[in-house]
Amino acid sequence: MDPEIIKKFLERGNVFAVVGVSSNPEKWGYKVYKNLKGAGYKVYPINPKLKEINGDKCYPNLHQLPEKPNVVVTVIPPKITEKIIEEAAKLGIKMIWMQPGSENEEIIEKGENLDLTIIHEVCILETTIQLQLRRGESM
Numbered sequence: 358m359d360p361e362i363i364k365k366f367l368e369r370g371n372v373f374a375v376v377g378v379s380s381n382p383e384k385w386g387y388k389v390y391k392n393l394k395g396a397g398y399k400v401y402p403i404n405p406k407l408k409e410i411n412g413d414k415c416y417p418n419l420h421q422l423p424e425k426p427n428v429v430v431t432v433i434p435p436k437i438t439e440k441i442i443e444e445a446a447k448l449g450i451k452m453i454w455m456q457p458g459s460e461n462e463e464i465i466e467k468g469e470n471l472d473l474t475i476i477h478e479v480c481i482l483e484t485t486i487q488l489q490l491r492r493g494e495s496m
Contacts, residue, residue, distance in 0.1 A: 363484060366428050366452055366476060371398065374419060374426040374450075376441050377433035377459070378402035380410050385456060386432040389482050393430075396485050401426060419444050428452045430481055431459040439464050446471040454481050 373393050379386035390410065393400045402410045405417035416422055419429065419441070429445050431438045431453065438459045445453060446468075453468055455477040468475045 362474060363476060363479070365474075366454060367485065368427075369397070371427040371452075372424060373398050373400045373428045373430060374403050374416075374422060375400060375430045375432060376403040376419075377431060377437070378404045378407070378410055378415065379432075380407055385482070389430060389432055389456065392482050392485055419448055419450065426450060428454060430454045430456065432456045433459050435459060435461045435464055439467065442468045442471060442473060446473060452476075454479075456481060 375386065375390045375393065377386040378390045381387055386404070387410070390400060390402055401422050402413060402415045403418065404415050407415040409415050419426075425448060427450070429441065429450055429452070431441055433441070438455060442453055442464065451472070451474055453473050453475045455465070455475060457478060457480055460477045465475055465477055
C-alpha cells in the first residue's frame, strides 16, 4: 500500500467512523475505536445494536452521523462492507479503510468503481500504533 495514501487517511484533522464497533474489549471493533480515539482523532462509533460505547453515542448508520466523516473504517463481514461502501459513496465519503477480514476482491473492485480510495490488507490498529511510536506519543 502506498505510504502517501496511508498518510492522507491518518491526517490529524480527519474525522473517522468505525463501522462494526463493539462494546467487547476483546473484539477488533472495540480496539480500533479505542485506539483511534486515544490517538486524538474524532471518531464516531457505528453499530445498530448499540446505544453507546464508553459513554459515546453509537449511531446505527453513516446517514445519522452529525457530520460527514473523512474516513470510514470497516470492522465487519464483507457482505456488510459492500453495503457500507455504497452508503459512503452516496454520502460523498471517499476514503474507506477495510480492516483485514472485512474485504474481498469483489468489494475492493466495486469500491474503486465507485471512485473510492480504499486501503485493504493493512491493519489500522497496527499502523496507528507505529505512527504514534514514530511521533514519540504515548498510547
